[in-house]
Amino acid sequence: MFDPASLKYDANGLIPVIAQDASSSEVLMMAWMNAEAVTRTLQTGRVTYWSRSRKSFWIKGESSGHVQELVELRVDCDRDCLLALVRQTGPACHTNRRSCFYTAIREGEEIEIMRPMV
Amino acid sequence: MFDPASLKYDANGLIPVIAQDASSSEVLMMAWMNAEAVTRTLQTGRVTYWSRSRKSFWIKGESSGHVQELVELRVDCDRDCLLALVRQTGPACHTNRRSCFYTAIREGEEIEIMRPMV
Numbered sequence: 304m305f306d307p308a309s310l311k312y313d314a315n316g317l318i319p320v321i322a323q324d325a326s327s328s329e330v331l332m333m334a335w336m337n338a339e340a341v342t343r344t345l346q347t348g349r350v351t352y353w354s355r356s357r358k359s360f361w362i363k364g365e366s367s368g369h370v371q372e373l374v375e376l377r378v379d380c381d382r383d384c385l386l387a388l389v390r391q392t393g394p395a396c397h398t399n400r401r402s403c404f405y406t407a408i409r410e411g412e413e414i415e416i417m418r419p420m421v
Numbered sequence: 422m423f424d425p426a427s428l429k430y431d432a433n434g435l436i437p438v439i440a441q442d443a444s445s446s447e448v449l450m451m452a453w454m455n456a457e458a459v460t461r462t463l464q465t466g467r468v469t470y471w472s473r474s475r476k477s478f479w480i481k482g483e484s485s486g487h488v489q490e491l492v493e494l495r496v497d498c499d500r501d502c503l504l505a506l507v508r509q510t511g512p513a514c515h516t517n518r519r520s521c522f523y524t525a526i527r528e529g530e531e532i533e534i535m536r537p538m539v
Contacts, residue, residue: 305526321439321448328446330439333502345526378531379521380514384451386522396498403497404504408423408463413496 307341311383317353318385322363322395325374325388331395332403334361336385341376348373350387369393394420425459429501435471436503440481440513443492443506449513450521452479454503459494466491468505487511512538 312318317335324331334352336344340360343351347362350371354361364370371389378385396403398419405417430436435453442449452470454462458478461469465480468489472479482488489507496503514521516537523535 304529305531319437319451321451323448330441330448330504333437333439333497345529376526377522377534378524378526379451380516380518380523381521384521386448398498400498403499403502404495405498406496408494408496411422411463413423416495 305345307338307345309382310338310341310378310385311381312338313383315355317355318383320350320352320385320387322350322371322387322389322391324391326390329402330404331371331389331391331401334363341385344373344387345376350389364392367393367397369395371395423463425456425463427500428456428459428496428503429499430456431501433473435473436501438468438470438503438505440468440489440505440507440509442509444508447520448522449489449507449509449519452481459503462491462505463494468507482510485511485515487513489513 316337320336321333322331337353340351340353350363352361370392374388394401400417407414407416434455438454439451440449455471458469458471468481470479488510492506518535518537525532525534
């Protein structure tokens with residue numbers, strides 16, 4: 304049986320989680336979970352992070368509607384990072400872009416490579 | 422001009438970096454950089470992390486030959502996470518698997534979904 308307590312959390316009790324679109328394979332965002340958020344994510348199928356700024360559980364999309372439905376959770380070799388394959392409704396980023404990684408560094412300059420979704 | 426000092430580093434001066442295969446879009450690993458590692462990665466085109474265990478720069482593949490050639494570095498909306506698109510030679514994982522995320526959680530059990538490369 305998988306036990307969320309078997310993961311390695313940082314000094315704040317958190318583990319980084321990469322959210323990847325399960326169909327397009329696009330990396331959407333990176334956020335954090337504590338052990339309880341891992342448990343809730345697996346139990347509900349709704350990706351649930353720990354908001355470091357608000358210090359509370361953050362059911363992704365709960366207010367925006369831009370939910371992440373969990374397809375599969377994966378653990379890395381060191382057990383200190385998670386990869387969540389998700390079905391993302393709408394934009395993953397709070398800037399309304401599909402992915403948070405919309406800024407590329409090209410020839411030393413920052414270039415915006417993605418526009419907000421309408 | 423992009424300035425590595427403009428990124429947000431954690432209390433240890435580090436920023437998480439997701440390495441993604443530029444052609445297959447597979448998420449290969451997650452590791453950490455400090456500002457100098459970001460600079461070196463951009464200057465050399467060889468992905469260079471900061472090893473938290475060895476407390477030294479870690480030019481990925483320097484000893485194993487499993488190098489990561491940088492295709493593009495991207496910054497997220499909060500400037501506290503990087504996405505490195507790479508050309509990965511051989512396995513990215515020290516267990517000799519292509520990706521570090523070779524363990525899936527399915528129906529509450531941990532399942533190995535990837536074998537070591539020969």
